[in-house]
Amino acid sequence: MLPTMPRRTVTWALTLTLALALTRAGCTFDRSGVGSGPTRDRSVEAPGDVALDVAPVDTTDADGSPADGPADAAADLPDLAPDASPFDGAPLAFDDGRLWLGLKSAPGPVALQRYDVDARTWTAESVLPAVTGDPFYIRSLLLPGQQGEVGLVKTVSGTATTLTAHRFTPAGAWVVDFTHIEPDTSREDRLDYDLAREALSGDLLLVHSDGTKAPTYRTCSAGTWSSAAAVPVTLTQGTVLWVELVSRPGTDEVALLYADDQADLGAVIWSGGSWDAASAKLLEKNLKVNPLLSPQVVGNRAFDGAYEAGTGQLLVAWGIGTDSVRFNTRSSAGSWGSVGNQSFVGGKTEFVDLVAEPVSSSKRIAAAIVDMGDGTERLGLGVWDGTGWVGAKEYDSTIHDWNDQGTGDQGAAVAWVGSSGQAVCVYADKGGGTLDWYSWTSGDWKSGTDLPLSGKGVTESVVLHGYALRDEVVAVLSDDGARVYAATFDGKSWTAGPTPLAQGLAHTDAVPLSFATRP
Numbered sequence: 001m002l003p004t005m006p007r008r009t010v011t012w013a014l015t016l017t018l019a020l021a022l023t024r025a026g027c028t029f030d031r032s033g034v035g036s037g038p039t040r041d042r043s044v045e046a047p048g049d050v051a052l053d054v055a056p057v058d059t060t061d062a063d064g065s066p067a068d069g070p071a072d073a074a075a076d077l078p079d080l081a082p083d084a085s086p087f088d089g090a091p092l093a094f095d096d097g098r099l100w101l102g103l104k105s106a107p108g109p110v111a112l113q114r115y116d117v118d119a120r121t122w123t124a125e126s127v128l129p130a131v132t133g134d135p136f137y138i139r140s141l142l143l144p145g146q147q148g149e150v151g152l153v154k155t156v157s158g159t160a161t162t163l164t165a166h167r168f169t170p171a172g173a174w175v176v177d178f179t180h181i182e183p184d185t186s187r188e189d190r191l192d193y194d195l196a197r198e199a200l201s202g203d204l205l206l207v208h209s210d211g212t213k214a215p216t217y218r219t220c221s222a223g224t225w226s227s228a229a230a231v232p233v234t235l236t237q238g239t240v241l242w243v244e245l246v247s248r249p250g251t252d253e254v255a256l257l258y259a260d261d262q263a264d265l266g267a268v269i270w271s272g273g274s275w276d277a278a279s280a281k282l283l284e285k286n287l288k289v290n291p292l293l294s295p296q297v298v299g300n301r302a303f304d305g306a307y308e309a310g311t312g313q314l315l316v317a318w319g320i321g322t323d324s325v326r327f328n329t330r331s332s333a334g335s336w337g338s339v340g341n342q343s344f345v346g347g348k349t350e351f352v353d354l355v356a357e358p359v360s361s362s363k364r365i366a367a368a369i370v371d372m373g374d375g376t377e378r379l380g381l382g383v384w385d386g387t388g389w390v391g392a393k394e395y396d397s398t399i400h401d402w403n404d405q406g407t408g409d410q411g412a413a414v415a416w417v418g419s420s421g422q423a424v425c426v427y428a429d430k431g432g433g434t435l436d437w438y439s440w441t442s443g444d445w446k447s448g449t450d451l452p453l454s455g456k457g458v459t460e461s462v463v464l465h466g467y468a469l470r471d472e473v474v475a476v477l478s479d480d481g482a483r484v485y486a487a488t489f490d491g492k493s494w495t496a497g498p499t500p501l502a503q504g505l506a507h508t509d510a511v512p513l514s515f516a517t518r519p
Contacts, residue, residue, distance in 0.1 A: 087114065087125045092518040095467060098142055099476060100151055101484060102135025102512025104504045109135050110153060111502065115474065117467075117517070120488050122497050129166040129174045133157035136188050136408075136510040139195040141204065142518045150220070151514070152195050152206060156188045163193060163208055165225060177225045178218075182211055187241060189408040189510045191301060196245035198252040198272055205254050205270055207231065209240035215258055217270075231256065233280040235266030241298055246305045248312055249356075255314055255330075257305050261297045263287040265318055267305075267330075281336050283328055288319040288348050290373070292404045299350065299407040300372060306354040308363045308386060315365055315384055317342075319349025325369055325380075344380025345394045347371035351409070354384075357416045357423070358468040366423040366440065367392070368412040373404030379412060379427050381438060381445045391444040400428035400458055408510040415466035415473045417491045424448075424489055426475050428459035435459075435475065435487055435494060451494040457481040461511045476515050478505055484513065 092098065097115035099122075102108065109132070112125040133155030140151040148168040155162050161184060165177040193208030204220035214230040238260035246255040252272025259265050265287050269279035290299030303318035312332030317325055325344050329337045344367075351370040356362070363386030371378040377399045382392030400411060412427035422441050429436035434450035436459070457479040465474045473489040482505040486497035506512045 087112070087127050088123070092142065094519075095470060095517050097465070097474065097515055097517040098140065098149065099486075099501075100138045100140045100153075100514045101502050102138055102153070102155075102506040103502070104482070104506050108504070109133065109155070109506070110138070110151075113501065115486075115515075115517075117470070117472070117474075120495060120497070122486060122501055127174075129153075129168075130176075131155060131164070131166075133162055135506045135512040137191050137193075138512055138514040139193065140514040140516050141195060141197055142516045144202065144519050148223075149516070150195070150204065152193060154188075154193065156185050159183060159185060161185050161188055165206070167223065169223065177220075180208065180210070180216075180228070184211060187211075187239075189507070190241045190298075191408070191511070192241055192243055194243045194245040196247045196254050198254065199247055199249055200252045201272060203252070203272075205245060207243050207245060207256055207258070209243065209258075211239055213237055213239065213260060215240050215243060215256065231268065232275055233266075233268050233277055235268065235280055235282045236260040236262065236264035238262030238264060242301050242303075244301065244304060246307060246314070248307045248314070249309050249358075249360075251312070255305055255307070255316075257303055257316060259287055259298050259301075259303060261295070263289055263298060265303055267316060269330075269334075276334075279330070279334060281330075283316060283339075284318055284320065284326065286320050288321055288350055290350070290404050290407060292373075293407070299404070300370075300409060300411075302350055302352060304352040304354040306356040306365045308365065308384075309356050309359055310361045310363050311386065313363070313386070315354065317352050317354060317367060317369075319352060319369070321348060323347055325349050325352070342382070342389050342392055344369040344382060344392055345371045345378040346397070347376060347378050348374050349380075350404075351411050353410070353413050355414045355416060355423075355464075355466065357421075358466065359419050359421075363387075364423075366414040366416065366425070368414045368425050368427065370399075370411040370427070372400075372402045372406055372409065372411055377402055377411075379425075381414075381425055381440070383423065383440060390442075391440065393444070395438060395445055395447070396427070396429065398430050400430060400460075406460065406509060408507075410461040410463070410511055413462040413464040413475075415464035417473055417489065418467055418469065418471035420471045420491055422471075422491055424464070424473055426462045426464055426477070428462065430458070432457040432459075432479065435477065435485070435496075437489075437494070449493075451487060451496060453477075453485050453487070453496055454499040456483065456485055456499070460508045463511070463513065463515055465515050465517060467517070474515065476501075476513060478508060478511070478513065480508055482506075482508055 099113040137154040163180040242259040254270040265284040289296040305316040314330040317327040350372040353368040357364040365384040369380035379396040438445040483500040484502040
């Protein structure tokens with residue numbers, strides 16, 4: 001017995017000892033960072049995956065002295081007690097979340113809140129990354145165990161736009177790994193970058209625009225970012241405006257989708273170590289553009305993609321200049337199909353959100369389709385079943401009245417309620433004061449009872465997060481008063497968080513917020 005040693009310390013030491021023994025025995029590990037079941041134990045940081053909790057062992061500290069604590073052996077870093085928190089409270093446990101917010105004033109420009117999924121509580125953090133400029137978009141990821149987290153923040157200051165890679169290290173400090181600065185603000189309200197994590201290796205992939213027709217990418221392995229390089233394919237002819245990355249479950253494959261200022265949509269596959277030139281495809285040359293912009297370019301993310309969990313088939317859907325949504329699939333063997341057409345709304349699609357059901361045998365992908373202008377704003381919903389669409393039609397024809405002025409907004413989002421077979425959509429309805437939603441289990445989608453949110457205006461943008469191992473969904477909303485609200489769905493009803501969760505969001509058109517959970 002070790003009566004004087006905290007339980008977490010004992011667990012950490014045993015985990016380290018086991019990992020070292022197995023490593024020396026030549027064993028290999030699953031590096032996905034996902035536990036084998038829904039059981040949650042706060043005595044460890046990433047259930048079931050000692051390989052990600054323990055990096056290759058070095059017997060010396062960074063200064064060359066002998067390693068004398070678990071943190072030294074695990075990551076060759078200065079000593080940290082196993083319970084040391086990178087923020088204000090206990091370390092985030094499995095499925096806990098962190099919300100990044102871009103704000104107009106203190107505690108911004110970027111503020112952080114932690115979410116305890118068991119208690120359903122939100123807590124403001126006081127340890128914040130040092131950010132300069134006006135935040136427009138944020139992409140963040142939590143890393144397994146105590147490996148820290150990363151956040152890519154797009155800011156504007158004067159006539160320059162800056163993309164900054166912030167990283168919280170196991171040593172307990174925020175660092176800036178790199179910045180990409182452009183003397184141009186014309187793409188400030190476009191999400192022209194994205195961040196993804198390879199499912200097996202845990203390595204990160206960043207793709208962003210540099211103002212040319214070729215996207216730029218970097219990779220991050222073991223906390224080290226590569227230098228920037230151009231994606232080595234030529235698909236589109238204009239400046240890259242919108243970027244989306246989609247990770248394929250169970251592999252290191254990542255699909256890159258991107259749109260340019262010529263209304264082109266391109267796709268190419270990252271294999272985990274290189275770009276697959278044979279996969280590159282120009283999917284569309286007539287994406288839906290915003291008629292109020294000059295020049296008329298794609299004003300919202302009018303496309304999205306998702307991998308079927310059960311087959312590895314990639315589905316891509318996008319809006320064009322008619323009342324039809326186009327879609328295409330790429331098989332797990334690597335062949336693209338022919339373009340299909342599906343009617344969702346009696347208008348033109350400006351925004352698409354696709355999310356695959358997180359069940360290993362499933363082919364289902366939920367879809368939200370949003371018409372954000374051209375007279376009447378509309379919401380369409382549907383579910384892809386692997387070969388066609390179920391319940392695909394218009395469900396609300398009087399949603400938020402953007403009149404093409406919500407460039408950058410995410411007018412709806414879909415998520416799956418764990419493995420329950422239920423999908424939900426939260427969207428920007430016409431009125432204020434509530435969270436508005438639909439749910440699906442089969443056939444058509446069903447309207448849910450609105451959740452009152454005190455003081456809330458009209459929804460501008462929606463972010464949803466569904467869990468793989470628990471039947472819950474977290475929603476984060478921004479409204480036209482620059483307020484932020486949060487709520488949790490358990491498959492039957494919604495529970496509101498603090499009202500509001502935050503105020504003074506930096507922008508209501510762009511989406512300066514990001515929510516991620518601990519894998």
